[in-house]
Amino acid sequence: MTVLEEPVNAVAEHADEAGAPPRVDFDTGPERYRHWRYTVDGETAWVYLDVAEDGGIVPGYELKLNSYDLGVDIELYDLTQRLRFSHPQVRSVVLTSGKDSNFCAGANIRMLAGSSHPWKVNFCKFTNETRNGIEDMTDAGQTWIAALNGTAAGGGYEMALACDQILLVDDRSSAVSLPEVPLLGVLPGTGGLTRVIDKRKVRKDRADVFATKSEGFGGRKAVEWKLVDEAVPRREWERVVAERAAAAAAASTRQADAQGIELPPLRRDETADTLTYDHVRVTIDRDARTATVVVAVPDSLTDDPAALHDQGAAHPLLAITRELDDAILRLRTNELEIGTWLLLTEGPVDAALAADRLIANHQDDWLVAETTRYLKRVFKRLDVTSRSLIALVEPGSCFAGPFLELALACDRQYMLEGTFEEDEDATLPSGAAAEDPATLVVTDAQFGTFPMGNGLTRLGSRFYGDDDALEAVREKQGEQLEGGDADDLGLVTDAPDDIDWTDEIRILLEERASLSPDALTGMEANHRFVGPETMETRIFGRLTAWQNWIFIRPNASGPEGALRKYGTGRKADFDQKRV
Amino acid sequence: MTSARPKIDFDSKIPNNVDLAGDRKLQRALERWQPNFLDWWADMGPAVDTKDVYLRTAVDVGRDGWAHFDHVPMNEYRWGVFLSEHDPDRRIAFGEHKGEPVWQEVPGEYRADLQRLIVIQGDTEPASVEQQRFLGATAPSLYDMRNLFQVNVEEGRHLWAMVYLLHAYFGRAGREEADQLLARNSGSDDSPRILGAFNEETPDWLSFYMFTYFTDRDGKYQLGTLKESGFDPLSRTCEFMLKEEAHHMFVGTTGIDRVVRRTAELMQDHDTEEVAGAGGIPLTMIQKYINFHYTVSLDLFGNESSTNAANYFTAGLKGRWQEERREDDHLLADDAGAVDAFKNGQVTHNEVPALLALNQDLRHEYINDCRTGLKRWNRILAKAGIDAELYLPHVGFNRQVGAFAGASITPAGKVVSESDWNARKDQWLPTEVDKTHVRSLMHPVLEPGKIASWIAPPSTGINDKPVDFEYVHFH
Known part of the structure; x- marks a missing residue:
């Protein structure tokens, strides 16, 4: 990710190291895009990156040369969601530039140089997640083709790497490059290094040459080194791109007559310490540095796929998925000091199991399948969230089937054994009265529907190397497991009873909050x-x-570091010790 | 919750001021723990079979009298749970939380440290009961036997006090630790008590008096520092324990008084220092016992320079002795202190940050306190016209822990070679011959008002009862 632009003299530190970063809003829609536009032509969607220079998400830099920042990425993410849900008939997606001269110069360097460390990290994480989503779409029959109608540098090329095919215009000047190492002293860190060798299978010595050669390669050499699939002469460009798009569409098995659904803006009430959606509620305790996330599954959730089509985004399963996605992104980006998230569910176990049947029995329905994929990605967001995640399984909860994944994604799971008796102090966070003990239910959803990034299920990861334990759980599929059983099966960390519950949880959370945030992130x-x-x-x-x-490291972000010196006309002053 | 266990009538069985009857959590924990405690008491408590003993039982914390005296069968002793009176305005007096209201719950951040402090303190309480298990059989008088049992039941109650804290504030982990307090045993090969001094046997009554004078005094200082804790329930528990601990010190102080007095009498009567033949304990032997018990107790204060103690102080978990009476900033962040050191064969000092010198500070307070006993005993000798003095050995003598561990230092503070030290150690520490002699004097005297040959009678009885009161009844 780099931008080849003129130096800007004054760069405002939009997120100074000590102060609070700006609050980021993930709400957008095609009518609000400033950096993207797309058209749908039959089975092919044409997506144009056309960044507004003055459209940075925070002040202090200009997005020259189609360079991007988090705001550009938020729109791209929204766009991928629209293609999935509103344009399900689309079978190929052509990603190209709306500018004449170049494709994309990558992440904006002024932005990076002026950003706090957490901002950079969050930005890269979100970017990575969107790119994984693009690969996910290709797997689901919406094949992405990067049509590089100009130079793609750094993050621009990384974006192309997330596509299934890369076409580069062969005009004797356009190139693909990863100039981060030679120019900026950092890595092509949003997948670039990895995809060059893992996905495009470029030989490692060539990858080394490529990643240290700031101007990159174009034309035949780029093809020969497998950096792009085709170098296409200008005069044939439009025809070839269209042909490739048509061919990809023809190879897709996607349902041709699928009717898309709208994705209206989420309903969300916000206060300083709460986020309230239709089904998801977030409450922040700033003193304790915890956020309680309650996912409420309504009993209106049924296993009828027709209801999903009728209700669209209002359907509880899709709505919960969208709300949870949004809540995760907001907490992650805007609440850096809220280090522990408590994940709770509430609602009838039967409703959660209806969602389970909907998912298990109707994968041939495009909308069910798309919703499942979406849920899978949201769970993956949790997996890579740098917060301590703790599931509290209390009476009135519905950690069953797909919703059990929420608990399994957590670092620890605590389940109340029995019910809350007599004790007036112990009320459910949800406020719900519950007379039956908490249960959780393992279903097929735990055995392959929602793989993690490592290709294993969360249950498989939990019981890695212990097949007997995994089998023991499999045998209990479909049963409502109470605290003691769940504890015996290893599905929860501990199952205190009501006498112990309040103290155990309080002490656990306080103890957690006292540990080093960095060490926790690394450990988790x-x-x-x-x-x-x-x-x-x-x-x-x-x-x-x-x-x-x-x-x-000072070599990148110190005052004499490459990231800071870039574009000043002066060289970075490196500490030469190899570490 | 269903339970097949018989319900315990808490308020009558367990005197308390912690609303036991209204606290399900405590009840549940104690329902399991109390029978285990009684089993432990039967197995490891006093081995002498008695009908009943004139004991003091803590029944309240108020000023109008906190204790009740009566003859009680030992196994019906009512071990209670008491915290000193609650001060709603109490604030943390030291460390980085100084000035904040004290904690009524365990702050999660300090759970592990507080639990450790309480477990270590708690581990010493039943340990001494175990160490003194067989002493009753050789009591020099009924008065002394009663005092021994009083100390024993109160150490048992101190165990209860620590167990209460573990049960009430530390959840499941606390209950497990409470169980372990009964599972470890003094001197056990498999699961010994945590601190070394509490795995030493207390084989005779001279050792018992020495133990209650020197080792229980360490307990007093540890409790004194925990009394300062920002964790209010710990503070209040320890404050009340100190009340009882005073009696244990008293047993030690007056016990040694009486041994010294008797030795002085025998020296005068027989006009010799060698009173062993006359059924007494020679002063040199008393001095050796002082040397041993004092130095073993010094080890209990840990390393001179301690980051643990510093962390506990900064966190507000464990203060200094008389913290609130001290005139400094109670933060010690920028102060320096000197700690004992042994370098290049020399006794010297190291300059360290004051925070790291807290163990030394406490040991210093303890040493000064120990000196008062020596003054008492030397007054007895002086009054008897005996030209000899008992003394405290040098702080570096016979140490296994800290800067002087392994150093060859004489009781006078002279550094000698290791071989020299070993050659002379029989002059300074009890030998097998000494121990055998002391043991040979240990015969029970069970007639009210009578006393063994090697010790003088007490000057007064217990709770205004006469010395010849029948403090212990037998079957």
């Missing part, structure tokens, strides 16, 4: 991803960890 990220590596875990783990380390 390591524990969550057990077992095999995938391209996804390598991007979120290895590449991101290295990048984030480099970000805080």
